[in-house]
Amino acid sequence: MMESTSLYLSPTIFFPNYQNMLNSFKIYMYTPPNPLSFSSPTESLFFSSLRTSPFVTQNPEEAHLFFVPFSSNLSTRSIARFVRDLKLDFPYWNRTLGADHFYASCAGLGYESDRSLVELKKNSVQISCFPAPEGKFVPHKDITLPPLERVTHASHAPGNRTARYLGFARYNGVKESNLLNELRNDSDFLIESQPSDGMTLVGRLGSSGFCLFEYGADISGIGEALRFGCVPVVITDRPMQDLPLIDVIRWQKIAVFVGSSGGVKEVKRALDRTCKDDECEGLRRLGVAASQHFVWNEMPQPYDSFHMLMYQLWLRRHSIRYARREFV
The missing domain is CATH 3.40.50.2000 (Glycogen Phosphorylase B;)
Structure with a gap:
């Protein structure tokens, strides 16, 4: 009965799993190719929250997921070059062809011919703005950012509600x-x-x-x-x-x-x-x-947008291990 009347899809799993995430989740952030700039304030707030969060580790060997940071205005050619450099400098991408990596892009990535971009789009988790650009969102893999509220001075629904x-x-x-x-x-x-x-x-x-x-x-x-x-x-x-x-x-x-x-x-x-x-x-x-x-809080709070986004990433940490093969 609780499952069918609850706000959550699986409340008996969500709450203990959320606590487990807080205690265990580790993310390694690659160094971006240049100073980051974002087209969306939500995207910017997500990045600043992640960068200063306890989820970030300096030890890639203990990371569950890897964050690939790049600016909103970076060209697809530059993104492809960045991913190719990650493959050369680190061993982690090639273990899963990027399936345990994620990136943020409100514009979303299309389907490009470059091998690195194909792997990034097909395998890595894309964090998009909501609603996601049509044709640039892969269900069950990608995630959307909860929208940023524009009213912050009132904290809850008014009492004695009368619908005019x-x-x-x-x-x-x-x-x-x-x-x-x-x-x-x-x-x-x-x-x-x-x-x-x-x-x-x-x-x-x-x-x-x-x-x-x-x-x-x-x-x-x-x-x-x-x-x-x-x-x-x-x-x-x-x-x-x-x-x-x-x-x-x-x-x-x-x-x-x-x-x-x-x-x-x-x-x-x-x-x-x-x-x-x-x-x-x-x-x-x-x-x-x-x-x-x-x-969205400047200093993230329990169960807010940032932490719920992290929880969705946590659910995706068991990445598919793709078999390596040579591309023609």
């Missing part, structure tokens, strides 16, 4: 879909561009039963929605395989997923089904609990 709107969505000003136009003309939904300040946004989240996100647009506010008790509704017409923390939490327990083809009627039907038998409150309660995992 059925749903709230922020329009990112880039592309307005047909569904968004339909929602804008329905008085049950509030659709607006970025609120003027953080308190206004908190008010929107606190007065809306659901927060709508079109997958592929700006979905970075999903952690904020969870924290303030606004149940995320992800609008997508294809399976989502790059959800943050997908190895750990039951997303169906904290969010609603609905297609766009049925328009507003389909969205409303999905929300009506969700709210039967007090299921809304269950989603909201577990969502608020899950929100602790979507917080």
Whole structure:
């Protein structure tokens, strides 16, 4: 019963395994080819957190995984050269063809012809931003960074919650879909561009039963929605395989997923089904609990985004040992 009602996919395994990770996990960081710069603040925060964490070891012989650091603007040719140098200078890549290595790249790597890049893309764990670039994410191997929250001055969902709107969505000003136009003309939904300040946004989240996100647009506010008790509704017409923390939490327990083809009627039907038998409150309660995992701290704290990302890497430490063979 606990397994089916829990936020976590396997709570009896997660908590002791998390403690084991804290006590045992070791990562060796290669020296980058040049000073690092990142295109995303989340990517930068991950790197600074990792660099100063107790997970890093100076002894590669005790490492479970190896981090390959390179800047966001580094060319694929330079990345390939960096990996080739690692092969020559260290014995660790060649033991697994890079399967016990990982790297961070919000842009993601494509499929290149260079052997080193092929091994990096195919075998190593890629840490991407969320949502991951289409065609540059390998499910079950790669990981996405929980998005960085933009509201930090309020710490939890407001009490005595009254839903003024059925749903709230922020329009990112880039592309307005047909569904968004339909929602804008329905008085049950509030659709607006970025609120003027953080308190206004908190008010929107606190007065809306659901927060709508079109997958592929700006979905970075999903952690904020969870924290303030606004149940995320992800609008997508294809399976989502790059959800943050997908190895750990039951997303169906904290969010609603609905297609766009049925328009507003389909969205409303999905929300009506969700709210039967007090299921809304269950989603909201577990969502608020899950929100602790979507917080990035300058000094990492237990169970925050950084530690949950490390836990997903920990789950991947038992890398596949590829047999060595000569390439033509």
